[in-house]
Amino acid sequence: MIVALEIETLAVRRGERRLFDDLSLTLAAGEALTLGGANGAGKTTLLRAIAGLIAPSAGTIGFAGVAGPLDPDDARRADLHLVGHLDALKTTRTAGDELAFQAAWCGGDAASAAAAAETLGLTRLLGLAVRQLSAGQRRRLALARLLAAPRKLWLLDEPLAPLDAAHRALLGELMARHLDGGGLIVAATHDPLPLPARRLDL
C-alpha cells in the first residue's frame, strides 16, 4: 500500500526537449498536489512518468509503504490509478460493459462497480452505448474506476475539464474523502481543485 510518493532529481526529455530537470518532491498520505503550467509544460508527461509509462532520463520515482520502499512496478500495478484525458472507453460497447471491464481490470467487482456508478449518477446510463454519452458523462464513467477499485494513488489528468458544476463539486467531495482515507492525489489541472492542495508549476 502506497503511503508516500518520492520523486528525486527527476529529468525527462521528449526528443530534444527537456521538460523538467532536477525535479524533487515528496507527497505523503492524505496530501493532494496540483500540477499547473502552460500547455506543453509537461504536466501529462510527469503523470505518465509517475505511472511508469515514460522512462525518466535521470532521477528516480519511488513509492513507499508503511514498512519502507516498495518495488515500483508492483506498487504501480497494485495501487495506482491513472485517469488520462483520453477515457479508454470503447464507443461501440455499452457503458455498463465498459465500467464492468475497467473495474474488474483494476481489481474491483460487480458490486463495487454498481456502487461507483450509483455515486457518480451513472446508473441509468449503463444500458447506453458509450458513443451516446456526452463528454462529461464519459469522463464520469472513466472516473468510476477510481471508486470501483480502491487504490491509494490517483493520477488525474484534467479531471474537471468536461464536468458540470454539480459534478465538479461531487468529484471534489470524493477526492476529499479519498485524502481523508489516507489516499494521495496528483492532478494536472488548469482549474483550481475544490479542496486544499499544494501546487507545483512546471
Place this chain on the structure above:
Amino acid sequence: MSALLRLYRRELALAWNGGGGPLLALGFYAAVTALAPLAIGPEPERLRVIAPGFAWIALALASLLSLDRLYERDFEDGALDLLALGPLPLEAVAAIKALAQWTAAGAPLALAAPFAATALGAPPALSGMVLATAAIGALAFAFVGGLGAALALGSRRGGLIIAVIVLPLITPPVIFGGGALSAFTGGLPWLSGFLALIAYALAAAALCPLFAAMACRTAVS
C-alpha cells in the same frame, strides 16, 4: 486467470462487432475466391490444380483485413495505457489480442476454406486437410498480424504498413501449408510440411507477443 478471461471476452466482442467482424472477412474471402475462375479461366482441370493454393492466398489476404484496428484504436482512445498498467504483462495482453483476432476472423475463415477450395474444384476428400492447415495457418497469421499492427502504431496509413510488414513474414506458413496440401493431393509425403506449419505457428505464438509488447511500450511512452 479472471483478468485473462475478461480481456479475452472484451477483445473478442470488439473484434466480432467492430468493423464488420467475421462477416466482412468472409465476404472478402468469397469475393477473392470468385475472382480465380475469372482471372485464370473456368476450365475445371486448371482450377482444380490451383484450388488449394488459391484458397490459401485468399485466406492470407483476408487475415490482413481487420488488423489495423487491433492496436490503433486502443492507442487513440487511451485504452492502451489502461492495458499497459493492468494486472497482466503486455506480452500476455498481446497474446490474448492475437487469440481473440484468430477466434473472430481466423477461425471463421478456416471454416470457410474447405468450401472455397471445393468450389474451385478441389476434391471434397481434401476438405479435412484444408480445414486443418487453414486453422493452423490462420493462427500464425493472427500472431504475426498482431506484431505488424503493434509495429505500425502511431504511423499514418497504418493499414498499408501492416500489410507490407506482415506479408513477407507469412510466406513460410503459406509455403508449408500450401506445400502440404499439394503433396497430400498428389499422394506424396505431406507430414513434414504440415509439421513445419505447426512449428511456425507455435514459434509465432511464442515470439510475436514479446515484440508486440515492446512496440506497445514504445508507443505509449
